[in-house]
Amino acid sequence: DSGVTQTPKHLITATGQRVTLRCSPRSGDLSVYWYQQSLDQGLQFLIQYYNGEERAKGNILERFSAQQFPDLHSELNLSSLELGDSALYFCASSVSGRGTGELFFGEGSRLTVL
Amino acid sequence: EDQVTQSPEALRLQEGESSSLNCSYTVSGLRGLFWYRQDPGKGPEFLFTLYSAGEEKEKERLKATLTKKESFLHITAPKPEDSATYLCAVILIQGAQKLVFGQGTRLTINP
Numbered sequence: 001d002s003g004v005t006q007t008p009k010h011l012i013t014a015t016g017q018r019v020t021l022r023c024s025p026r027s028g029d030l031s032v033y034w035y036q037q038s039l040d041q042g043l044q045f046l047i048q049y050y051n052g053e054e055r056a057k058g059n060i061l062e063r064f065s066a067q068q069f070p071d072l073h074s075e076l077n078l079s080s081l082e083l084g085d086s087a088l089y090f091c092a093s094s095v096s097g098r099g100t101g102e103l104f105f106g107e108g109s110r111l112t113v114l
Numbered sequence: 115e116d117q118v119t120q121s122p123e124a125l126r127l128q129e130g131e132s133s134s135l136n137c138s139y140t141v142s143g144l145r146g147l148f149w150y151r152q153d154p155g156k157g158p159e160f161l162f163t164l165y166s167a168g169e170e171k172e173k174e175r176l177k178a179t180l181t182k183k184e185s186f187l188h189i190t191a192p193k194p195e196d197s198a199t200y201l202c203a204v205i206l207i208q209g210a211q212k213l214v215f216g217q218g219t220r221l222t223i224n225p
Contacts, residue, residue, distance in 0.1 A: 002157065002159070004157070042215055042216070042218065043158070043201065043203075043215040044215075045212040045213060045214070048212065056212050058212055090157050090158075092157070101146050101148035101160075101163055101203060101204075101205050101213055102160050102163060103158075103213065104160070105157030105158050106157050107155075107157050108155075108156075108157055
């Protein structure tokens with residue numbers, strides 16, 4: 001158990017819909033990262049927050065947005081969903097926000113868009 | 115373009131049969147290289163950090179090494195519980211401090 005909690009574990013929805021994925025980082029970790037994992041793309045970095053502020057941005061679509069709240073939990077919002085958005089979405093956390101490679105991953109949220 | 119390439123894509127070994135997984139990178143400034151293990155349906159689990167050429171790290175049956183162009187994950191006398199996908203990732207000195215992952219090597223150890 002990494003200490004990172006993600007909900008929901010599974011989500012099935014239709015194209016055009018909007019979903020919210022939630023992440024609670026390990027106790028004491030200030031940084032939260034979101035990754036998307038699909039069969040053909042592997043693990044792709046989406047976005048990083050550190051203590052409530054956006055720190056780094058990856059290949060995140062404009063239809064996707066995220067935020068980190070004062071209690072340090074984070075939410076990833078996916079809107080106008082397309083079939084290609086079906087993937088595993090991982091949240092990870094770390095103590096530092098400065099380019100550490102030692103991340104603690106949650107078990108992921110599996111999104112299926114029909 | 116910065117790239118991380120892992121080979122082979124998949125590897126099947128008999129229990130006790132040692133081998134190595136490769137991670138090669140073409141990046142313009144390496145801050146660190148990291149190895150993760152991922153079991154099916156789970157999130158990646160951190161294994162090792164390597165910062166400079168010549169560095170080695172060991173954990174049980176696994177040993178990671180780093181050169182200027184690539185890293186190897188050596189698996190000695192593996193057991194079935196070592197079956198997993200092994201991912202390598204890099205962090206670059208310049209630009210966004212994001213972890214860039216390779217596609218992984220899917221390792222299967224047969225009893």
